[in-house]
Amino acid sequence: MSKNFEQKDRVVIRFAGDSGDGMQLTGTRFTETSALFGNDLATLPDFPAEIRAPAGSLAGVSAFQLQFSSQDIHTPGDEPDVLIAMNPAALKVHLEDLPKGGYLIVNENAFTKKNLKFAGYEENPLEDGSLDSYSLFSIKMSEMVKHSCEGLDLTPKLVDRTKNFFALGVCFWMFDRPLDPTIKFLEKKFGKRPELVEANTKALNAGFNYGETAEIFTTRFKVDKAELPPGKYRNVTGNLATCIGLAAAAEKSDIPLFYGGYPITPASDILHQLAAWRNFGIKTFQAEDEIAGIASAIGAAFAGNLAVTASSGPGIALKGEALGLAVIAELPLVIVNVQRGGPSTGLPTKTEQSDLFQAMYGRNGDAPIPIIAAQTPGDCFYAAYEASMIAVKYRTPVILLTDGYLANGSEPWKIPDVDSLETFSANYMKNSNGDSFQPYERDKETLARPWAIPGTPELEHRIGGLEKEDITGNVSYDPVNHHTMTVMRAEKTANIVKHIPDTPVYGESGGDLLILTWGGTYGAARSAAETLLDDSMKIGHCHLRWVNPLPKDLGEILIKFKNILIPEINYGQLIKMIRAEYLVDAKGLNLVRGRPYSAGEIVHAAKELV
């Protein structure tokens, strides 16, 4: 039967199944293949907090969504065009997002009485007509892989576990993707167990061939390569990009990298990744707790390393007191907060932007810290690099905010040219020129104090958490000195504004509405802005990378718009800072659901406002 190719600009596909069904792996494989093919893309992994909730339960559903496109895109997409549901629970959780007429591919064999009951279905939805308004493809995947793996020396359980590769094969056929990269990947992953390579490869092929020969599909889709700027690309998640950014900063500045931290979702991958790079001389230290994580980093900074700690909200809370020490000691330090849903343990695997206030104000005393927020997975590289550079140049702790969505999401990333990265160096103090050394004497331009590291002759000195006397760094309880130093610390942070380039405004530079965003909300807001501009609305989109200090031209930008909309995944944080700083009547969009905004939601909020 001849199958037509239908051309599409963009497709959103969502893989959903039980946590044991390998949906993250399936989604990642589709992502990597599409990236290699040349599409632009964005992903949204969404997994439960439990490692293995009971099989077949609603709590155990794990999903992975990606949008791939022949155009420049910014989000993992709003509604899926294709939903793969590997069991009734996955169908139950995700069907509401599938628009009528959408493609629905299910593993029919998983729709057993037991699983249906577990998911809360009275009747089998595959049989009762309730799915009639979708393009349903009900495939006996478990049975198919049983056939394809016949003769292999594998337990039935292991055979059944290849069904995600069958589903992947069907999708590869549907979107005309090559199987080769995945087969290579299987060989690498299961190299020591050839029977697993064979079984999964057979399942993958079986899925592909099923699409080709079964009489049920009538159409295939073509999504052409995207017109991305020329260059060499790879696919990166935000956490990986953060690690590369840190390593790049260390290499470029020739300052050894030290990482002290304690495992926490969704920041642990930073520790995992850096720990694998020992041959770069990178030192990682899994400390006994979060406090020891940052404390060891402060010690390493004192001793002359580019010191980093990373965590998520609860861990950052524990680090609060030590952050204050880094502020008063004026040592370079990078603190990464991969934000997740809070308060308390909150939603460990879900994304949120609710730690901005914590980053701004979560310390005792007047303890300002510069804050940079990454805007896309790939931008985590640049944000981490910049955070490191500012920390070293200005001798200050810098907080880098990312979030679960950026950290685990991925996008094609144009590999930067090493030479194009701005250089910086430690400029360790070498000697005291015969005078007595003044640990708190400052550089006129940056207000940074000298970095005199242990081991350097004649620069022996003491620092600490007690208020420092200006210039000498001796302990001082003098009231006037304390005021001077408080102002100095505030000015030192404010002074970093020099480094921040003018803020680009996308769309109109003045008009009815400005959408103002920070962090991971960038993508949805930019897509929304594109839509609104297509509708000939007079709007602009302005995105902040540095949140503290705020860019010097922001005030002038704000007054050029009649309305300001600030979408953020919290109950109103940047909005309060903007209102306080610029006395403007900004409006918020504050849906706190543990997931990124869809572009449609921001479009809607914008239209309501204007």
Next chain:
Amino acid sequence: MAEEQKTAPVQTRKDYTSDQGVRWCPGCGDYAILAQTQKTFPTFGRKKEDFVFISGIGCSSRFPYYMDTYGFHTIHGRATAIASGVKLANPDLSVWVVTGDGDGLSIGGNHTIHLMRRNMDINILLFNNRIYGLTKGQYSPTSELGKVTKSTPMGSLDRPFNPPALALGADSTFVARTLDRETKHLQSMISRCYEHKGGTFLEIYQNCNIFNDGAFFKYTEKDTKAQSVLWLENGQPMMFGAEKEFGIRLNGNVPEVIEIGDKWTPDDVLVHDETDFVLASMLASFTSNDDFPEPIGVLYSVDAPSYDEMLIDQIDGATEKMGKGELDSLLNAGDTWVVE
């Protein structure tokens, strides 16, 4: 650490004395510890810039300000963790932690045990005055049960830590105890810490004459000292008393005090072996135990690879195996493709 020794010009106590006025109460035991440290360090023949003192918060933690070395007076309880970062960043440094019984065993107890467990090559000096000095006299985790202080007007209800037992339990490779008033012994213990390769834990009984005066007089005053202290010496029988008339003997596996005379001879007395963990644990159990003398000296000392040393080995091994990491290959790792 001994192998790291570097030649330096002859130093004196003055080289280790900073220009900052010392602010402890007159008569505080901390003065003696500072003085002996400043006297001992010049004997190491090490360059001054290689020493780093890290402290937490407490009276004792003011110590780094008075030593003319690199120093960092940090936050309450975290000195051990901060010191770990210093040592890992630059293993060539000789890193010393000064901490109090509250700082190191209460708020920072977790970091202290983990530092010892890892055998990080850092020297911990625990100034134990069995009280919170800086906050003006609350009981501490080493105060005796029933102690009456401002925060325990009817007597404390918690049983105290036994620091050497805690250190042994945490697998420290060097556990010792000394007294602020025993200048020569204090010096020799500081030297032993310096010489030990790997982490060291030295508990120093320190008199707080303001809030806990006389806590250790039994072990320091003339009339009680001889029969109350067991001076430990490796390879020597465990004897004490003004005339060394008492000894420690094992009765089965139970220690007991014996009097040398008709019944017992010096041959019956246990001989100290610093490498014997069981012996060390037994000695630790004598702490504040009225049936036994207080063990002072090196309880335990064994060699084991240190964390910092193993980290460097791992880096060297990985570099040899995978080649020195290049930024370009890191950026270009994984599947890549080119857009024309």
